[in-house]
Amino acid sequence: xxxxxxxxxxxxxxxxxxxxxxxxLFSLSIVAVVHFIEANLVSQELDEELLGVLQxxxxxxxxxxxxxxxxxxxxxxxxxxxxxxxAKAPEGYSESVDDTNAVYIFKRNINGQSYLLVQEQHEFEExxxxxxxxxxAGFVFSVILAWVxxxxxxxxxxxxxxxxxxxxxHRDQLHHxxxxxxxxxxxxxxxxxxxxxxxxxxxxxxxxxxxxxxxSDVSHELxxxxxxxxxxxxxxxxxxxLEPRQRVTLQRIKRATDEMGELVQTFLLLARSTxxxxxxxxxxxxxxxxxxxxxxxxEMIKAxxxxxxxxxxxxxxxxxxxxxxxxxxxxxxxxxxxxTEEGTVRLVLTADGFCVEDSGVGIPPEQHEKMFQPFxxxxxxxxxxxxxxxxxxxxxCAHEGWTVNVKSLATGGSEFRVILKAV
Amino acid sequence: MSKxxxxxxxxxxxxxxxxxxxxxxxxxxxxxxRLSHWREVQIARAALKMAGDPNLVLDLPSxxxxxxxxxxxxxxxxxxxxxxxQDMLDAGMSGQAPEVTARVKPFQTSAFAIxxxxxxxxxxxxxxxxxxxxxxxxxxxxxxxxxxxxxxTLVISLWVDGNYKAWKRKRSEARRPxxxxxxxLQNRFVIPRETIESEFKQAGFKIVGHKDFIPxxxxxxxxxxRKL
Numbered sequence: 347x348x349x350x351x352x353x354x355x356x357x358x359x360x361x362x363x364x365x366x367x368x369x370x371l372f373s374l375s376i377v378a379v380v381h382f383i384e385a386n387l388v389s390q391e392l393d394e395e396l397l398g399v400l401q402x403x404x405x406x407x408x409x410x411x412x413x414x415x416x417x418x419x420x421x422x423x424x425x426x427x428x429x430x431x432x433a434k435a436p437e438g439y440s441e442s443v444d445d446t447n448a449v450y451i452f453k454r455n456i457n458g459q460s461y462l463l464v465q466e467q468h469e470f471e472e473x474x475x476x477x478x479x480x481x482x483a484g485f486v487f488s489v490i491l492a493w494v495x496x497x498x499x500x501x502x503x504x505x506x507x508x509x510x511x512x513x514x515x516h517r518d519q520l521h522h523x524x525x526x527x528x529x530x531x532x533x534x535x536x537x538x539x540x541x542x543x544x545x546x547x548x549x550x551x552x553x554x555x556x557x558x559x560x561x562s563d564v565s566h567e568l569x570x571x572x573x574x575x576x577x578x579x580x581x582x583x584x585x586x587x588l589e590p591r592q593r594v595t596l597q598r599i600k601r602a603t604d605e606m607g608e609l610v611q612t613f614l615l616l617a618r619s620t621x622x623x624x625x626x627x628x629x630x631x632x633x634x635x636x637x638x639x640x641x642x643x644x645e646m647i648k649a650x651x652x653x654x655x656x657x658x659x660x661x662x663x664x665x666x667x668x669x670x671x672x673x674x675x676x677x678x679x680x681x682x683x684x685x686t687e688e689g690t691v692r693l694v695l696t697a698d699g700f701c702v703e704d705s706g707v708g709i710p711p712e713q714h715e716k717m718f719q720p721f722x723x724x725x726x727x728x729x730x731x732x733x734x735x736x737x738x739x740x741x742x743c744a745h746e747g748w749t750v751n752v753k754s755l756a757t758g759g760s761e762f763r764v765i766l767k768a769v
Numbered sequence: 770m771s772k773x774x775x776x777x778x779x780x781x782x783x784x785x786x787x788x789x790x791x792x793x794x795x796x797x798x799x800x801x802x803r804l805s806h807w808r809e810v811q812i813a814r815a816a817l818k819m820a821g822d823p824n825l826v827l828d829l830p831s832x833x834x835x836x837x838x839x840x841x842x843x844x845x846x847x848x849x850x851x852x853x854x855q856d857m858l859d860a861g862m863s864g865q866a867p868e869v870t871a872r873v874k875p876f877q878t879s880a881f882a883i884x885x886x887x888x889x890x891x892x893x894x895x896x897x898x899x900x901x902x903x904x905x906x907x908x909x910x911x912x913x914x915x916x917x918x919x920x921x922t923l924v925i926s927l928w929v930d931g932n933y934k935a936w937k938r939k940r941s942e943a944r945r946p947x948x949x950x951x952x953x954l955q956n957r958f959v960i961p962r963e964t965i966e967s968e969f970k971q972a973g974f975k976i977v978g979h980k981d982f983i984p985x986x987x988x989x990x991x992x993x994x995r996k997l
Contacts (some may be wrong), residue, residue, distance in 0.1 A: 526845075
């Protein structure tokens with residue numbers, strides 16, 4: 347699980363763990379060394395003393411000459427009978443610590459008899475306990491210090507990474523004047539990362555600009571030939587000797603040209619920076635536009651054998667940008683036409699906007715959001731189209747402060763609702 | 770955005786060319802003015818540090834650019850200077866040092882409809898604007914607009930209560946009948962700290978910290994806010 351911890355916590359955990367191990371090892375070795383030295387020194391001292399007692403005092407019939415802290419016991423001399431608690435002590439050095447007293451025991455077996463020296467060690471034991479306490483306190487303190495220091499150090503180490511992460515967020519939307527981020531950092535790993543971000547984001551920006559430029563150039567270049575086709579169609583229309591079949595074909599050409607003209611206009615809008623969307627196309631009310639679009643698309647929808655109706659549920663006289671609103675409405679109607687095989691298409695005008703309802707294939711709820719992304723088309727994609735229509739609708743709505751959403755109707759089919767203003 | 774009627778406040782009309790040049794020199798005359806300018810720059814610098822030394826700063830309103838030299842102290846920084854008055858911007862661009870103006874891009878805009886896209890700058894640096902705005906609705910509209918344009922932080926100065934000057938101002942205003950009040954003072958407002966802090970939160974900002982001009986005495990306070 348450690349791998350999922352934040353960087354900061356990981357550094358702190360590593361720091362504390364390392365200190366825990368190192369200072370724990372040191373503390374344990376201090377305890378071990380003290381114990382080892384104690385055993386060695388004391389056993390050496392008691393050994394010499396016991397030898398002295400046996401060889402000099404007892405051999406000469408004298409009582410053992412010992413200080414007040416040390417007592418002598420021997421298994422073969424009744425005066426110095428070994429108390430029960432010391433009888434089971436192993437040969438050589440041992441310690442006995444209980445609640446009332448703490449003693450060193452030194453036992454030596456000579457010719458089947460055991461001789462003991464028992465020395466009180468209260469004082470030393472107290473010091474020993476104090477030393478152990480100091481070692482424990484030192485251990486705890488060093489772990490706490492490691493935690494504090496680790497936290498401080500980790501913050502310092504992680505700070506540039508955190509800063510870089512913050513700077514990169516939404517960086518694609520940043521104003522083009524924004525300076526590169528790499529100069530903020532030292533020439534280290536983070537600095538290199540910042541450089542990589544700078545160059546990648548720079549390339550991204552450039553390619554976006556190129557794409558915009560390309561789209562706008564192409565759209566611009568297409569306008570002139572389209573205009574030529576359009577005017578030629580108009581000239582042909584007034585020609586007197588046209589057969590009805592030719593006239594129908596001519597109208598189809600004209601309609602396709604109109605659609606293409608609109609598409610070019612749409613591309614131009616997309617390519618331009620959104621702040622420059624002007625209202626050069628004039629303004630219109632919702633009702634007037636619905637009539638125009640209803641007439642245009644209604645014909646095609648009816649030609650497909652569907653029922654079409656425009657329902658006015660209280661549209662008012664507010665004026666909107668004609669080009670933008672027309673693009674939104676015609677894209678939604680085109681969509682309804684393409685994806686409906688039988689039934690009805692309804693354009694409903696309300697006080698706060700309008701909605702387009704169809705009885706078509708419908709869109710699964712999980713795809714609702716995706717529908718508004720560029721180049722995404724429904725699963726039952728059909729007809730011509732680049733999948734740009736709904737994306738454009740969404741972009742225009744975002745720019746104008748309108749909202750657009752889609753929901754599935756209970757009767758099957760979908761409803762695209764555009765809210766133009768709050769009521 | 771474009772559908773809402775633009776908010777125009779009365780005070781923003783007074784900044785013509787003459788006024789602008791006066792502003793440029795105003796902070797260089799007299800010891801107390803110089804001291805107060807020095808202190809203001811000092812706390813603004815500290816506030817920017819608190820905001821993580823942003824690279825692309827929108828100075829709004831930039832006025833005649835009296836904070837530009839301080840903003841340029843960070844070598845890797847570009848400044849977008851915006852003001853409602855083109856005259857003020859012109860005064861700044863001609864009055865400040867060339868090495869400073871080389872890193873400043875001025876443009877005229879309203880604080881309620883900033884002529885920039887979403888997340889366009891690292892930090893919005895707004896000195897001496899909020900205290901002109903008395904209506905909470907207007908403040909909210911401005912904060913929302915700031916939130917849209919900034920990618921990360923907002924450094925904003927205003928007048929708050931909870932200090933000696935605010936207490937004195939309240940007392941003297943209570944004494945004077947409304948008719949006799951100084952009309953010039955009526956376009957500046959002390960906003961209670963709790964009110965403004967909840968307004969910041971409402972607009973979608975988190976308070977990183979604040980700096981007082983003179984703690985406990987002066988009205989000025991700079992807040993550092995981070996976009997949530």
